Amino acid sequence: MAVIGAGVMGCSTALHLARAGMKVLLLDRGPICREASGVNAGTLTMQMTRAALIPYALRAYEMWLRMGDWCDGGHVLGTACPGLSVAFTEQEAAMLEERARIRRQAGAPIEIVSGVRAREIEPGLSEKALIAGHCPMDGFASAYLTGRAFRPALLNAGVDLREDCAVRGIDAGFTLDTAQGRLDAARVVLSGGVWLEEMAGWLGVTLPIKTLINQLVVTERMAPVMRTVLGVASGLLSLKQYANGTVLIGGGWQGIGDRTRGGIAVKPESFLGNVRLAAHAVPALREARVVRAWLGLESETADALPAIGPIPGVPDAWIIGCVHSGYTSGPYMGRILAQAILGEAPELPLFPIDRLLAQEKAA
């Protein structure tokens, strides 16, 4: 089995396959987990996850918090804490109630609380909050540790990990044309994040993938100003303070970049908008100094649901990616894809891409 792309999706799939006895080659054109899976905001949240993915996210949440148990001691400093999704206007309050209801139906333990109650849960929260969705099962991780956390477990499981080994194409029968020469595989998993469109193309499949250029901002270490994961009704803020004192400000504000060049530049106007929103939610952030802003590339399909399953018309080829809030669900998605590849019934259903290809043909 060749797994192409060593982000969280590829790493988890490769690990579960290798543990089941498969001979696995895991390739990445760069170092392990240096793209979306190493630079994301690390929010392990139900309140930003799409409703359809909540059952997956809940199981993955447990996996992140107990990563050491199933990943040979590797960890991403997974931290459990309450999560709040806040409404500042009447319109947002309506949106929040509606979204909390849908997510609650999907299994997320979210309840609506008053602004006063929200401030008891999060004393750092602005008095301007009208109501909030409160989810006691929330948390965050230090995503930059993902590669370091997976690497020893992959090696222990016997995975042949090739970093700095770009795949340029795949010939029939799965001969991979790579930066380290031609490599043969009986099966392939494409786990290339925003580069999945190109990868699917190697197998003659047209699968349009949209690229989001997400922008993140982090402060220097500061005295504790908050203790929850904070978001807003629209989902366009994710805010938490790590144990070391830094506060990470995210929420999917867009910067400049593309698949070819990567994340190119922070957009000053989105930078300013994002930090203003953060300071509106937690006023004490005004005291902070911003030390770094960066960009990461997130993938999305036409219907914004994941691409996880067999590749139609190409036996023994599989795909995994485009999971919304995919860091949260990542390790679990890899596990169920591995189950399917191994011929077992996956615990929860996959997201086959037939729907996207059919749409493509109809269009």
Place this chain on the structure above:
Amino acid sequence: MSSPYDMAVLGAGPAGMAAATLAAQHGARVVLLEESEAPGGQVHRAAPPGYTMPQDADRRAGDALRSALTASGAEQRMGVRIWGVGGGPLVQSGAAPVPFRLDGLSAGGQPFDLAARSLLLCTGTQERIIPFPGWTLPGVIGLAAATILLKAQGVLPGRRVVVAGAGPLLYAVAAKLLAHGAEVAAVVDLATPGEWLRALPALAARPDLLARGAAWRAQLVLKGVTVHHAARITDAEGDDVLRAVSVQSLAGGPTVRIEADALCIGHGLVPATEATRAFRAAHHYQPGMGGWVPVLDADFRSSVAALFVAGDGAGLRGAAAAPASGRIAALAALRDLGLLSEDAHRAARAPHAAAFARAARAGGAMARMMALRPELVAAIPPDTMICRCEGVTRAAIEAALDEGALTMNQLKQFTRCGMGPCQGRLCGEAAAELLARRVGGREAAGFATGRLPLRPVPMDALLGDFDYADIPVPAAAPI
């Protein structure tokens, strides 16, 4: 944003002052931006208001550059902190070309932005300090930091001072300390007398520098200051403050303990590349020029259209070469913008090119004296702090390397080294060298991707007053 300037010059040291002056003299609309209160840079640092400082060669040269600048009519914006660079090449692919954009905080703390058709970076250098036990003690300061204290305000870092490290700054600082009445307990020079001798022929091109260096040395001899050659500081000791340092020959052997209440130490200078890295300009590793430098042509054009780099940020060539490089770059930018004809450009450029070549020879020899010495990195004990912002020791870095970190960006992720407020400006050199030992050199180790802000920025100043309704919150994601 108002209409674009023809040229924005970032950094008002000798390169930036000379460049802005010349461009303005040719009729270009120029803005010169600088973090300090007054133009001057490190070498020609102006005294703050209320301080009168003795006249010396540096100050006279600085004053000359300053008055030419003022007379030229170039717009000067001093005390501003530029934290953001954008526009130019940093646009969505396929988008129409736009000017460069700079985001900053004014001297009064107000956010502003401006646009410019060309950008000249004259941001100089940073100090390199290779860590050793005790390097974070109060009382241990950089050689460059010491020159700022001494030059700007005549402040002494201590009463009994050890001066250690590499390059001409050693003797400049020691002489200035003596002139200001401090006791110099010792000078500890990494170089052998032979290495200095071999640099002499290049220095002969600049008899003024040679004479000044000789005068510094003479003062040390006069005051009976011991100079330890081919030696390094192994240890700085003290509780809350520095008490003593230990000195050892590079060849090994016993250490000598010297009591002191200050240690001024520097292991050379490194070109400041935050902005060129943020612009994704091409860089190459040139140890003789201070390390990673942007790839530039003879006119100091970078690989990015309309982006120029001059002065020490283009590769260490010293204060005397800096104005010439700034002028060459400014003229090329004007030519590229169509503000100067080919012929006028050629004629105007010639004298500066000659001046640069002459000065760069001496500057290059000095830069080579300050090149990084891998043996200092090899000697760092395991529990010594490399990244003081994030508390990362050498042992932690080695552990991450054992676990497979292959590049500077990955080392950063594995350890947090370089993720604090200094963003790798202090720890980057030692960390990169530790990585280079494993992966076969600095080229292979690479450098950390340039990130905004270029300097830490206070949120309060950035945010200003705003209403919630003014925040352009994008449309919500699908549920």
